[in-house]
Every structure is written in structure tokens, then in C-alpha cells.
Amino acid sequence: MFSKYALVIVSFLVFNSGANKKMYLKEYYENGKKKAEGWVLNDAKTDYWKFYYPNGKLKAEGHFKKGKKENYWYFYDENGRLDMEGHYTADEMNxxxxFYDNKGQIDHKCQLRNGTKNGYCLKYMNKKLKSAQKYKNGKKINEWFDFRSFRRDNNLSDLK
Incomplete structure (x- = not known):
């Protein structure tokens, strides 16, 4: 029977230069399904990792640097559909x-800083732009429902 937190090393030491120990690890749920897999360097997650739901479907995938999420990440729902994707910097969404709806279509896309809406957020319905919102430190400061007013209010009059 698998332990809830069973950790299995599936490849041996890749390199060992003094304190630098890099290895590939796999972790399993109690039901025997894979929970996570990826590289560890000096006891910290590094490089590419995958995470799974207890049903075996992919939950998330992306890169780590010194134990923190970095670069581009993908997140999926329990049915395997893409849920959201975006950039991380030192474990913060930036x-x-x-963000996708339950049909796999883009619901909205937003600019984030340290995990908070900061900039523009574009909302879609049936693959068409529904509105544009502007946020500052997580607070909505404006919303537009037509491109003409958006251009005017954002000094974009030179756009054709």
C-alpha cells in the first residue's frame, strides 16, 4: 500500500559536485496514481515539473527556480481542460x-503584478471581446464596452 506522502526517486544522482545534488523525483497519491514529478537540486524544486489530480489527469505544469515557480505555467481542471496559463516570477503571478471557461474558450485575460490585477483585463463572451477593464493594485478603476471610448480614455487616438 502506498503512503499518502510516498516519494520515490526514479533516477539516480545526475550530478554531484560538492553540495550540488540534482535528481528526478516522483510522488504518488495513496491510490497509487502519480501526484507530482520533476527535478530537485539541493532539496529545492528546479526546472520542469508536472502535478496531477488523484484521478491521474494533469493539474499543472511549469518550471521552478530554487523552489519557486518561474516562467510560463499551465493549469488544468479535473477533466483535463486548460483552466489558466501565465507567467510567474519568483512564485508570483505576473x-x-x-483564464478559460468550462468550454475551453478564453473567458478573460488580465495583467497581473504579484498575483493581483494591475493593468488591463479583457473579458470575452463567445470568443468576442465583451469589455475592457483597468485595475490598479486589485481595484477596478474603469471599464469600457466599446473600443472607441477605450481608445479615447487611454490616449490611443493614433490607433487606426
């Missing part, structure tokens, strides 16, 4: 993030 830059543009895409």
Missing part, C-alpha cells in the same frame, strides 16, 4: 494571464 504579466498577462489567460
Amino acid at each position: 504579466n498577462w494571464w489567460l
Whole structure:
């Protein structure tokens, strides 16, 4: 029977230079399904990792650097559909993030800073732009429902 927190090393030491020990690990749920797999360097997650739901479907995938999420990540729902994707910097959600509805279509995309809406957030319905919102430190400061007013209010009059 598998332990709830069973950790299995599936490859041996890749390199050992003094204190630098890099290995590939797999972790399993109690039901025997894979929970996570990826690289560890000096006891910290590094490079590419995958995480799974107890049903075996992919939950998330992306890169780590010194134990913190970095670069581009993908997150999935329990049915395997893409739920959201975007950039991490030192374990914080930053830059543009895409959020999907239960049909797999983009519901909205937002600019984030340290996990908080900061900048523009574009909302979609049936693959068409529904509105644009502007946030500052997580608080909505404006919303537009047509491109003409959006351009005017954001000094984008030179756009054709």
C-alpha cells in the first residue's frame, strides 16, 4: 500500500559536485496514481515539473527556480481542460494571464503584478471581446464596452 506522502526517486544522482545534488523525483497519491514529478537540486524544486489530480489527469505544469515557480505555467481542471496559463516570477503571478471557461474558450485575460490585477483585463463572451477593464493594485478603476471610448480614455487616438 502506498503512503499518502510516498516519494520515490526514479533516477539516480545526475550530478554531484560538492553540495550540488540534482535528481528526478516522483510522488504518488495513496491510490497509487502519480501526484507530482520533476527535478530537485539541493532539496529545492528546479526546472520542469508536472502535478496531477488523484484521478491521474494533469493539474499543472511549469518550471521552478530554487523552489519557486518561474516562467510560463499551465493549469488544468479535473477533466483535463486548460483552466489558466501565465507567467510567474519568483512564485508570483505576473504579466498577462489567460483564464478559460468550462468550454475551453478564453473567458478573460488580465495583467497581473504579484498575483493581483494591475493593468488591463479583457473579458470575452463567445470568443468576442465583451469589455475592457483597468485595475490598479486589485481595484477596478474603469471599464469600457466599446473600443472607441477605450481608445479615447487611454490616449490611443493614433490607433487606426
